[in-house]
Amino acid sequence: xxxxxxxxxxxxAIEVTGxxxxxxxxxxxxxxxxxxxxxxxxxxxxGLLGPNxxxxxxxxxxxxTLSRPDSGHARVAGHDLLREPAAxxxxxxxxxxxxxxxxxxxxRENLLLAGRLQGLGAGExxxxxxxxxxxxxLEDAADRLVRTYSGGMARRxxxxxxxxxxxxxxxxxxxxxxxxxxxxTEMWSEIATMAGDEGMTVVLTTHYLDExxxxxxxxxxxDAGRVVTQGTPDELKDRLRGDGVTVTLVDExxxxxxxxxxxxxxxxxxxxxxxRLLRARAASGASALPVLLAALDVAxxxxxxxxxxxxxxxxxxxxxxxxxxxxxTQAEVAA
Amino acid sequence: MSGVATHTVLLTARAAxxxxxxxxxxxxxxxxxxxxxxxxxxxxxxxxxxxxxxxxGGGSASYLEFMAPGVVMMTAMFGAAWAGTGFVQDMERGVxxxxxxxxxxxxxMMVASMLWYAVVAVAQGLVVLGVAWASGARFSGGLxxxxxxxxxxxxxxxxxxAISNMFALxxxxxEALIGLSQLIVLPLLFMSSAVMDTSLAAPWVATAARFNxxxxxxxxxxxxxxxxxxxxxxxGRLGLLAAAVLVAATLATRAFRAYQRAA
Numbered sequence: 001x002x003x004x005x006x007x008x009x010x011x012x013a014i015e016v017t018g019x020x021x022x023x024x025x026x027x028x029x030x031x032x033x034x035x036x037x038x039x040x041x042x043x044x045x046x047g048l049l050g051p052n053x054x055x056x057x058x059x060x061x062x063x064x065t066l067s068r069p070d071s072g073h074a075r076v077a078g079h080d081l082l083r084e085p086a087a088x089x090x091x092x093x094x095x096x097x098x099x100x101x102x103x104x105x106x107x108r109e110n111l112l113l114a115g116r117l118q119g120l121g122a123g124e125x126x127x128x129x130x131x132x133x134x135x136x137x138l139e140d141a142a143d144r145l146v147r148t149y150s151g152g153m154a155r156r157x158x159x160x161x162x163x164x165x166x167x168x169x170x171x172x173x174x175x176x177x178x179x180x181x182x183x184x185t186e187m188w189s190e191i192a193t194m195a196g197d198e199g200m201t202v203v204l205t206t207h208y209l210d211e212x213x214x215x216x217x218x219x220x221x222x223d224a225g226r227v228v229t230q231g232t233p234d235e236l237k238d239r240l241r242g243d244g245v246t247v248t249l250v251d252e253x254x255x256x257x258x259x260x261x262x263x264x265x266x267x268x269x270x271x272x273x274x275x276r277l278l279r280a281r282a283a284s285g286a287s288a289l290p291v292l293l294a295a296l297d298v299a300x301x302x303x304x305x306x307x308x309x310x311x312x313x314x315x316x317x318x319x320x321x322x323x324x325x326x327x328x329t330q331a332e333v334a335a
Numbered sequence: 336m337s338g339v340a341t342h343t344v345l346l347t348a349r350a351a352x353x354x355x356x357x358x359x360x361x362x363x364x365x366x367x368x369x370x371x372x373x374x375x376x377x378x379x380x381x382x383x384x385x386x387x388x389x390x391x392g393g394g395s396a397s398y399l400e401f402m403a404p405g406v407v408m409m410t411a412m413f414g415a416a417w418a419g420t421g422f423v424q425d426m427e428r429g430v431x432x433x434x435x436x437x438x439x440x441x442x443x444m445m446v447a448s449m450l451w452y453a454v455v456a457v458a459q460g461l462v463v464l465g466v467a468w469a470s471g472a473r474f475s476g477g478l479x480x481x482x483x484x485x486x487x488x489x490x491x492x493x494x495x496x497a498i499s500n501m502f503a504l505x506x507x508x509x510e511a512l513i514g515l516s517q518l519i520v521l522p523l524l525f526m527s528s529a530v531m532d533t534s535l536a537a538p539w540v541a542t543a544a545r546f547n548x549x550x551x552x553x554x555x556x557x558x559x560x561x562x563x564x565x566x567x568x569x570x571g572r573l574g575l576l577a578a579a580v581l582v583a584a585t586l587a588t589r590a591f592r593a594y595q596r597a598a
Contacts, residue, residue, distance in 0.1 A: 064436040066595060086438065094436040100429035104353055116345050117439045145356075161433070
């Protein structure tokens with residue numbers, strides 16, 4: 001069965017305006033979404049990047065019809081989310097952050113049930129299940145109970161279950177969290193295939209920068225329920241301009257003094273300290289670094305290590321949220 | 336609608352796989368009623384000799400014969416009260432959200448759970464009646480009586496399972512669900528004629544029993560198995576039970592919305 005494309009040409013697969021969602025408990029009110037706007041073109045991967053609690057999962061749960069927004073509008077695969085939830089459910093696949101397969105059923109039984117509930121006939125569902133088991137390298141484990149699966153296998157099955165009806169839009173909520181590096185890489189190539197060859201629109205939430213960088217066509221950085229910035233990963237990095245400079249000093253006190261020194265070096269800007277690290281940005285790292293190191297040397301500060309990094313999503317994230325991610329691609333320069 | 340029917344069959348089959356893979360729960364659920372039947376039956380063997388016991392039809396029936404239909408219904412009710420734990424387990428395992436984000440029919444999700452617990456309760460009821468028979472109880476009434484008992488077990492199970500599932504969707508935790516179930520199940524049991532003729536209890540108990548769906552099932556089954564069934568009374572009680580099932584299942588299916596609002 002080929003997906004029936006209901007989106008009109010030029011219409012976005014996902015169009016979200018002003019989503020607000022508030023959770024009330026006895027003590028306090030949490031505004032999980034605070035006027036979220038999103039848009040994704042058909043056949044692309046939209047990455048939602050942000051720390052835990054940023055509102056990524058809440059947004060995905062709302063778009064998957066599992067939760068209702070307090071206000072705002074959304075269209076998913078050409079259907080109004082609030083007025084036509086049944087049509088939205090037929091068009092989407094949803095893979096939650098936590099495991100979603102029935103552990104007391106086999107992998108094949110999980111796929112068959114999901115396929116039949118999605119309206120496939122018995123034979124069709126069997127063929128589709130066999131195909132997905134092969135594609136996700138689960139053939140040998142197909143008839144074993146899911147509770148015997150490893151974390152990576154269970155996660156692959158979850159994604160396969162979400163794909164069983166060839167949805168137009170697939171929501172993947174942190175699909176690789178907790179996976180070992182090999183399983184992550186495999187999952188990445190699967191996700192790339194879905195959007196590329198199969199024309200599916202994929203909405204991916206992640207708190208891995210490298211994942212967002214590798215997979216997302218469009219990237220939205222979410223913080224405190226709001227979009228802080230968006231664009232392609234390259235656009236976001238380009239907007240930063242220049243390179244990151246990181247200098248490791250002997251201790252925090254000398255790092256603090258190094259910050260004072262660096263602030264007087266005209267070639268570097270945005271100087272701040274993180275423990276014994278000094279961080280700064282420079283239009284051209286290669287020419288700024290020797291000047292900075294010379295200034296530190298004159299001030300009598302011993303440098304343990306110095307690095308130059310091309311702008312990474314880490315920097316983008318740090319610039320927009322004032323917080324840092326641990327990962328990032330860094331080019332090392334000997335001190 | 337054929338969609339709902341197909342989904343009901345698929346989801347009932349899933350519930351069946353779950354029970355058959357861990358049959359210990361269904362077996363354990365039988366232990367308590369059998370203890371009641373065999374020990375309680377011995378303990379209170381002579382209550383039937385109290386003047387006035389079991390009203391008009393009484394006198395000839397043994398206490399075992401009196402309580403066997405009550406214990407069948409007790410087994411059905413205790414088993415069905417656990418139905419909601421399956422829902423909570425699905426919530427904890429992420430299966431509930433997956434189903435709710437798919438076109439799976441909510442009616443089918445509710446009905447499948449009710450149906451499967453009813454099937455289990457029928458099997459358990461047969462065991463209870465078999466043990467009672469082996470212990471010397473004798474029932475009459477033939478096929479019509481068997482059908483009436485079957486209907487009473489099915490309807491009672493569906494009613495209690497629907498209520499349990501509704502609690503599960505509203506409470507969303509096993510502890511709260513089990514607490515709520517106990518709060519309902521035990522009073523229903525003791526405000527009924529399951530193990531004691533209510534005409535010998537405090538008058539308010541007899542009054543309460545008349546509004547107690549559990550007692551409707553007990554009275555219908557006992558009446559059908561007695562030598563002199565009052566079919567008007569039996570069908571009346573079954574009709575009341577059916578109406579209660581309809582109301583409970585409708586409300587329970589609506590509770591999916593409350594669950595999603597809270598999510």
